[in-house]
Amino acid sequence: MSDVVLKYCGCQSKEDLALVANSQATVAGFIFAPSKRRVSPQQVAQWVADVPHEGTMLAGVFVNASEDDIAHVLSFVPLDIIQCHGDESPEQVLLLKKRVNKKIWKAIRHDEQGIATMKQFRQCADAFVIDARVEGAYGGTGVSFDWNTIPAYLEEAKHQQVPCFIAGGITPQNVGKLRAYGVSHIDVASGIEREGKKEKEAIQQLERMIENDENDLS
Numbered sequence: 489m490s491d492v493v494l495k496y497c498g499c500q501s502k503e504d505l506a507l508v509a510n511s512q513a514t515v516a517g518f519i520f521a522p523s524k525r526r527v528s529p530q531q532v533a534q535w536v537a538d539v540p541h542e543g544t545m546l547a548g549v550f551v552n553a554s555e556d557d558i559a560h561v562l563s564f565v566p567l568d569i570i571q572c573h574g575d576e577s578p579e580q581v582l583l584l585k586k587r588v589n590k591k592i593w594k595a596i597r598h599d600e601q602g603i604a605t606m607k608q609f610r611q612c613a614d615a616f617v618i619d620a621r622v623e624g625a626y627g628g629t630g631v632s633f634d635w636n637t638i639p640a641y642l643e644e645a646k647h648q649q650v651p652c653f654i655a656g657g658i659t660p661q662n663v664g665k666l667r668a669y670g671v672s673h674i675d676v677a678s679g680i681e682r683e684g685k686k687e688k689e690a691i692q693q694l695e696r697m698i699e700n701d702e703n704d705l706s
C-alpha cells in the first residue's frame with residue numbers, strides 16, 4: 489500500500505467517518521453540493537469533533553460554489569482541502585486559494601478536452617481528480633471513463649508536479665486493473681457504499697486487492 493494514496497469520498501454520517509478514519513485512506517471527503525450525499529457543515533462539524541481522525545485529511549467537495557459559501561463551510565469545518573468539482577475557472581481557483589489559504593484540488597470530468605483543460609490549471613491546482621463525465625451529474629456517479637486515457641493525465645500531472653487522483657466507478661473488483669495503468673492516487677465513493685452507507689467489508693476488500701496487487705477477473 490506504500491505508494492497508494494486513497495481518498496474515500498461522500499461520508500454521510502459519524503459512522504462513515506469512523507470507518508474511513510480507521511481505514512488506509514489518507515483523505516475523507518464530504519459533499520457540500522447538490523447530491524444524494526450532500527451533508528451540512530453543522531453535521532460534519534459534529535462528526536469531526538466526535539470521531540478521532542488523526543492522520544486523515546478532510547476534503548470538502550464543492551460544485552460552482554461562491555467563495556462566501558465555501559468560507560461559510562470553513563467557519564464550521566476545519567477542512568484541509570477544497571475540491572472544486574464543477575466548472576470553476578483557473579482564475580476562480582486562484583482567487584479562492586488566496587481567500588481561504590487551503591489546498592485546492594480541481595476535478596476534471598474526462599472528455600477529449602480533458603488534458604487541455606488540465607493544462608489551463610497549471611500553477612493553480614494543488615492536485616487533480618479525473619472523473620467520469622456523466623450527463624446531469626457532477627460526480628459520485630459510480631461510472632468509469634475510458635482508462636486508456638489515464639497515462640496522458642498522469643503525464644500532465646507529473647509535468648505539473650502535482651498528484652493526480654483517478655475517480656469514477658472504482659470498486660474492489662476493478663481496482664487491480666486500474667493499478668495496472670500506473671495509478672497511485674485513487675478516489676472512491678460509490679464502490680465502497682451500500683444503501684448510502686460506507687461498508688467496512690468493501691473498504692477492506694478494496695485495500696486487500698491493492699495490498700496484494702490482485703486483479704478480480706471474475
Ligand SMILES: O=C(O)c1ccccc1NCC(=O)[C@H](O)[C@H](O)COP(=O)(O)O
Binds near residue numbers: 522526573619679
Ligand atoms: O459523490 C457525490 O455525490 C458528488 C456529487 C457532486 C460532485 C462530486 C461528487 N463526488 C466527488 C468525488 O470525489 C467522488 O469520489 C468521485 O466523483 C467518484 O465517485 P464514484 O464514481 O461514485 O466512486
